[in-house]
Amino acid sequence: MSLLIYAESADGKFKKVAFELASYAKKVAESLGTTVTAVTVNAGNVSDLSKYGVDKVLKVSNDKLANFNAKAYADVVKQAAQKEGAKVILLSSTTDSLYMAPIVAVGLDAGFASNVVGLPISTSPFQVKRNAFSNKAFNITEITTDVKVLSLAKNSYGLVESASSATEEDFAPSLNEADFNVKVASVEKTSGKVTIADADIVVSGGRGLKGPENWGMLEELASVLGAATACSKPVSDLGWRPHSEHVGQTGKPVATNLYIAIGISGAIQHIAGINSSKVKVVINSDADAPFFKVADYGVVGDAFDIVPRLTQKLKEFKAQNA
Amino acid sequence: MKILVCISHVPDTTSKINFVNGDSEFDTNGVQFVINPNDEFGLTRAIWFQEQQGATVTVVNVGGPDAEATLRKALAIGANEAIRVNANPTDGFFVAKQLAEVVKSGGYDLVICGKESLDYNGGMVPGMLAGLLDYNFVNSCTELTIEGTSAKVAREIDGGKETIAASLPLVIGGQKGLVEEKDLRIPNMRGIMTARTKVLTVLEPVAANVNTKAVKFEKPAPKSAVKLFSADDLDGLVNALHNEAKVI
Numbered sequence: 001m002s003l004l005i006y007a008e009s010a011d012g013k014f015k016k017v018a019f020e021l022a023s024y025a026k027k028v029a030e031s032l033g034t035t036v037t038a039v040t041v042n043a044g045n046v047s048d049l050s051k052y053g054v055d056k057v058l059k060v061s062n063d064k065l066a067n068f069n070a071k072a073y074a075d076v077v078k079q080a081a082q083k084e085g086a087k088v089i090l091l092s093s094t095t096d097s098l099y100m101a102p103i104v105a106v107g108l109d110a111g112f113a114s115n116v117v118g119l120p121i122s123t124s125p126f127q128v129k130r131n132a133f134s135n136k137a138f139n140i141t142e143i144t145t146d147v148k149v150l151s152l153a154k155n156s157y158g159l160v161e162s163a164s165s166a167t168e169e170d171f172a173p174s175l176n177e178a179d180f181n182v183k184v185a186s187v188e189k190t191s192g193k194v195t196i197a198d199a200d201i202v203v204s205g206g207r208g209l210k211g212p213e214n215w216g217m218l219e220e221l222a223s224v225l226g227a228a229t230a231c232s233k234p235v236s237d238l239g240w241r242p243h244s245e246h247v248g249q250t251g252k253p254v255a256t257n258l259y260i261a262i263g264i265s266g267a268i269q270h271i272a273g274i275n276s277s278k279v280k281v282v283i284n285s286d287a288d289a290p291f292f293k294v295a296d297y298g299v300v301g302d303a304f305d306i307v308p309r310l311t312q313k314l315k316e317f318k319a320q321n322a
Numbered sequence: 323m324k325i326l327v328c329i330s331h332v333p334d335t336t337s338k339i340n341f342v343n344g345d346s347e348f349d350t351n352g353v354q355f356v357i358n359p360n361d362e363f364g365l366t367r368a369i370w371f372q373e374q375q376g377a378t379v380t381v382v383n384v385g386g387p388d389a390e391a392t393l394r395k396a397l398a399i400g401a402n403e404a405i406r407v408n409a410n411p412t413d414g415f416f417v418a419k420q421l422a423e424v425v426k427s428g429g430y431d432l433v434i435c436g437k438e439s440l441d442y443n444g445g446m447v448p449g450m451l452a453g454l455l456d457y458n459f460v461n462s463c464t465e466l467t468i469e470g471t472s473a474k475v476a477r478e479i480d481g482g483k484e485t486i487a488a489s490l491p492l493v494i495g496g497q498k499g500l501v502e503e504k505d506l507r508i509p510n511m512r513g514i515m516t517a518r519t520k521v522l523t524v525l526e527p528v529a530a531n532v533n534t535k536a537v538k539f540e541k542p543a544p545k546s547a548v549k550l551f552s553a554d555d556l557d558g559l560v561n562a563l564h565n566e567a568k569v570i
């Protein structure tokens with residue numbers, strides 16, 4: 001009984017979530033007394049997976065899989081699981097992995113738990129803790145099937161290095177022509193910027209910033225921190241920022257290590273989307289803004305005064321600690 | 323075109339989240355239930371197809387009698403008919419299995435789900451349904467147009483958007499973007515009156531394996547109070563982020 005992960009990559013490079021998943025898988029494999037196999041698709045050099053405890057890599061290289069295709073990728077993962085006799089299949093919580101996870105589960109007659117936040121509470125019965133109710137609660141879920149599929153919430157486990165020497169094997173699963181009835185016609189990427197999905201730090205602005213012309217100071221703060229920028233819903237509704245930056249219940253979920261909210265009131269719908277971020281910093285002129293109730297650190301004051309000075313302090317800090 | 327819109331009946335986001343029976347069940351006391359927001363975007367898009375392209379729109383929920391109020395609201399917004407599968411929606415697979423049965427017997431060629439529901443946030447049902455039906459599937463869908471049996475769909479990807487061509491039959495997991503928020507509809511008096519005369523069929527569930535069980539719920543540990551720094555002590559903040567929180 002092996003344990004299989006799908007190590008997600010983009011443009012031939014692994015995403016950080018792939019390493020987090022490998023770290024997590026290593027620990028789960030230890031408690032199950034088994035090894036970790038990773039399956040990769042067009043990933044190029046796979047040796048980095050060895051740093052995180054992967055024992056074996058099944059490498060799939062196929063031009064037909066150049067664009068993500070949920071059913072075809074699900075087929076790859078399914079066949080890899082069958083080949084390895086894997087009873088536990090672990091996926092990340094990226095948009096793509098979450099897209100294919102339920103298809104993998106149905107294909108393997110497996111129970112599926114998404115948004116898992118931590119190691120299994122017990123492996124027999126197999127119980128995991130997951131986020132529920134827009135991160136306002138956890139649900140302990142028991143997977144009762146023989147084969148189990150889990151998706152790990154981003155940044156919920158972290159990276160844990162554990163050297164191994166992974167064996168590599170080429171793997172050529174059979175693909176189903178009909179899966180390609182869903183065809184990618186074009187892809188538009190926001191280029192040259194850290195995206196919310198990949199960022200460890202997000203700097204976010206609300207209506208308190210008064211207008212789009214004031215985003216320069218936020219972008220500068222973000223660039224010092226290597227962060228992505230985001231915004232509250234009214235900001236994108238007003239057209240100050242693109243919709244792809246709107247976070248919250250109806251926008252993107254953010255699970256970063258650090259979330260800095262500037263001029264955002266902290267309405268429940270906004271909090272729903274950022275609750276699973278680890279450390280929250282709030283800058284707001286209103287000491288009674290609800291955001292302070294969920295924040296770890298805060299500064300009560302005018303963003304136009306504080307943000308430029310904070311950026312300066314961080315620049316100095318970075319220079320000293322470079 | 324026959325469209326089926328899958329509607330989840332969920333607590334309004336502002337609801338207090340509490341549990342009863344030894345933390346094994348969600349406490350519905352005083353909680354207002356609504357159409358899951360992601361489903362509402364899909365429902366509104368379906369009504370657009372009905373009005374512009376002559377599609378018929380059926381809404382379906384797997385749930386108890388209390389969910390009928392939510393289905394009636396969907397009828398009041400304009401759906402032609404409603405189906406309730408009379409069962410407690412125990413997990414995503416169970417729900418998908420019931421919905422697959424409804425799709426097969428009704429011969430729907432477009433099935434619109436929300437990409438996830440606000441209560442369990444599982445994001446499981448649309449993909450499982452597509453898997454069970456072996457239909458084409460697009461998740462996190464932000465745009466949808468249909469000509470004949472061809473669909474043009476946009477989906478959100480990490481850091482951008484992808485445009486996809488697919489053919490019917492198709493399942494989508496939809497979200498904000500399918501319609502503009504300003505185009506979401508509130509039932510008017512006429513809609514509410516006609517909804518009363520529309521057909522709401524109750525079906526009994528089919529057997530499904532139990533793949534997962536919600537054993538119990540937990541609330542996050544109470545948070546310690548925010549640590550405030552004065553506007554003159556930004557060094558204190560930088561220091562805390564580095565030494566205490568270890569995030570920079």
Ligand SMILES: Cc1cc2nc3c(=O)[nH]c(=O)nc-3n(C[C@H](O)[C@H](O)[C@H](O)COP(=O)(O)OP(=O)(O)OC[C@H]3O[C@@H](n4cnc5c(N)ncnc54)[C@H](O)[C@@H]3O)c2cc1C
Nearest residue numbers: 206207208232233248249250263264265267269285286303
């Ligand atoms: C069904 C539904 C779904 C929703 N989904 C989302 C969602 O996904 N995401 C989302 O964000 N919202 C969502 N909302 C909207 C949400 O309820 C709030 O309206 C929104 O989050 C408020 O945005 P804001 O904090 O930027 O603006 P405001 O409420 O206007 O608050 C601005 C804040 O800025 C502060 N401020 C003003 N000037 C300054 C200054 N100079 N310096 C520092 N601080 C200043 C103010 O004190 C205030 O706290 C949703 C609402 C509904 C009903």
